[in-house]
Amino acid sequence: MDDRKQRVLLAIIQDYVATAEPVGSRTIARKYQLGVSSATIRNEMADLEEMGYIEQPHTSAGRVPSITGYRYYVDSLMKRESVPPDLEKIIREGLEHTVGDVGGLIHYTGQLLAKLTSYAALVMMPGLFGGRIRHIQLVPLVLPRVTLVVVLDGGTVQNHVFEVPEGIGEEDLAVISAVLSAKLKGMTVAGIRRTVMSEINLELSRYRDVLNKALEVLADERGSAGAGKIYLDGMFNILNQPEFQNVERVRTLLGLLEQEEVLKELLAETAPSAGVTVRIGSEMSSRYVAECSMVSAVFRMGGRDVGTLAVLGPTRMEYARIVPLMEFAARSLTVYLNRLVAGRGDW
Amino acid sequence: MDDRKQRVLLAIIQDYVATAEPVGSRTIARKYQLGVSSATIRNEMADLEEMGYIEQPHTSAGRVPSITGYRYYVDSLMKRESVPPDLEKIIREGLEHTVGDVGGLIHYTGQLLAKLTSYAALVMMPGLFGGRIRHIQLVPLVLPRVTLVVVLDGGTVQNHVFEVPEGIGEEDLAVISAVLSAKLKGMTVAGIRRTVMSEINLELSRYRDVLNKALEVLADERGSAGAGKIYLDGMFNILNQPEFQNVERVRTLLGLLEQEEVLKELLAETAPSAGVTVRIGSEMSSRYVAECSMVSAVFRMGGRDVGTLAVLGPTRMEYARIVPLMEFAARSLTVYLNRLVAGRGDW
DNA sequence: AGTTAGCACTCGCCTTAAAGGAGTGCTAAC
DNA sequence: GTTAGCACTCCTTTAAGGCGAGTGCTAACT
DSSP states (O other): OOHHHHHHHHHHHHHHHHHOSOBOHHHHHHHSOOSSOHHHHHHHHHHHHHHTSEEOSSTTSOBEEOHHHHHHIIIIIOOOOOOOHHHHHHHHHHHHHOOSOHHHHHHHHHHHHHHHHSSEEEEEOOOSOSSBEEEEEEEEOSTTEEEEEEEETTSOEEEEEEEOOTTOOHHHHHHHHHHHHHHHTTSBSTTOOHHHHHHHHHHTGGGHHHHHHHHHHHHHHHHOTTOSOEEEEOTTGGGGSGGGOSHHHHHHHHHHHTOHHHHHHHHHTSOSSSSEEEEEGGGSSOGGGTTEEEEEEEEEETTEEEEEEEEEEESSOOHHHHHHHHHHHHHHHHHHHHHHHHTTSOO | OOHHHHHHHHHHHHHHHHHOSOBOHHHHHHHSOOSSOHHHHHHHHHHHHHHTSEEOSSTTSOBEEOHHHHHHIIIIIOOOOOOOHHHHHHHHHHHHHOOSOHHHHHHHHHHHHHHHHSSEEEEEOOOSOSSBEEEEEEEESSTTEEEEEEEETTSOEEEEEEEOOTTOOHHHHHHHHHHHHHHHTTOBSTTOOHHHHHHHHHHTGGGHHHHHHHHHHHHHHHHOTTOSOEEEEOHHHHTTSGGGOSHHHHHHHHHHHTOHHHHHHHHHTSOSSSSEEEEEGGGSSOGGGTTEEEEEEEEEETTEEEEEEEEEEESSOOHHHHHHHHHHHHHHHHHHHHHHHHTTSOO
């Protein structure tokens, strides 16, 4: 792909992203000075089409970038815009001044992203995964129902209700709680080793049933790394995009957004740790988002990936603006999350 | 309004609810045997229009029920359909077999309603309002940040993060927790009296600051009776309604559904305790739901209203089917919620 | 060989006109 | 009070024509 072809492709994508209209050779010759006539551009466009980077909705319409075209753009052509300082400020100050738990901070970031990007924002929360246990206790409800309450240092509180065998009383629960507390406090849920578990089991062999149940709950949370809750914001934004003037499309998309399972899968495809993942149209696993792209990034706590931030918009997304913004958001969130659990010191 | 006019109005509403098409005199004469000709019906329709019960989108279109018309129908004309036994069974068994906390049960009911009605379902959860305190504790996170954890007998767990003054340590928090626990356990949050509070304050005067903060959190929850979380399900259903083929309308409605505050207000207008509230179009306070109706009912715990169930659909809603269904759902939910906190005994 | 002007051609979209049809209101007769 | 008949209204559908954006090709130019 020679230099001029690249410039033509870049122009087509920029124009299409801006206008949502198929772009013709004349437009490019006029608006983007490539120093050649529209006829030359037509020739280049014919080539680009043959190479699969652009498409024609129908004869005598302009060209539209293909998935391959967008991909090439994102990987090689795109000049990342730097995040405007005022946005950086908004994000930083927003995160700085949010009091509350880890969940609140993350949720807030999602809302902010929706507002700042004008697309839909998705957030996958960490389960019990990301934090050290500060408090763990079995609280009797109406026996035989009890709830296992776990408080993490980030302020996350999770609980899980289950039933204990007949004959277990409040005192028994207090004993178990004390042992659990002694053994597990300070550990991350992920870090609970089999050895600790059996140690506990030994110490409390009388209560094997209850214990197994409780540990099972913890293990559940640990196993399903992506089991966290999903928040969705600004899906309303997406309706302002011209490609969603068609109700049929809105319906399929909204149908998707209601299925948490599918969303989780989509988010789970985000590359671990490093940078930002961009997936365009059919590069995503669900066919319901054919016309959409997702830009996502993971955030971390204690050196471990714990959740995912994402933005969902039309394939015609402003990648050059969104990618750096997501990167900044995920990095900022990571910083402030870790401050939350480590006092002032950055992680 | 004479008997025949009522029958004509009834026929118009039934037909319009079924077809979403303006209904003409001929249709009524043909499909609903009133024993008179279409000309007579035309005369009746002219009268009904003058009386404000029906409207004409334009000359030479059929008639459509007005808000007033629907209102008259719901209040006087409607024959409630009885809830089909299989639906009753689905609801009962669903609620019976849902293990977990109060929140899970309520949320599940919302999902069920969305599925069974084919409209959007809204649920306003109780805050800390509806249940007795089983456990209350200040858990230190990374000092000075602590979280107040409250567990209710329904299994609801709420927490709130705040900061304590310098110099307060884990032991201090343990002392405070012990007193809070001793004084408040077994009370409902709503039932916490000023007297108890000052009693606690007296006992722990050293920790006045921390205590005030903690009690403030509790009071907050108590004050905002409807402050609970809102769940939304099946908004996707609403897009299948013919009146929402128009994207503009979808946008305004979705815009509404994203604003929790507005939703809370809408739900808060539900009549307390008794039966089912139906609000049609402009009878609701928000102008964004002009084309919609809401059928809502409160559910109770411990003899007190704690939350609201609602269904949101087009004004052209199948009231005769939905009203009894909502009533049944709210009643069932009340029963099972109370079982949850009272052992087997019904409330 | 690459570039460009010119031009015929394609094809979606918009406007306009005409036909069709559902439904009404009115009148006159029963 | 009811009904048949009929003129009238007005929305909706269909068809046709013109417009315009854009293309691909050819031939000439550098």
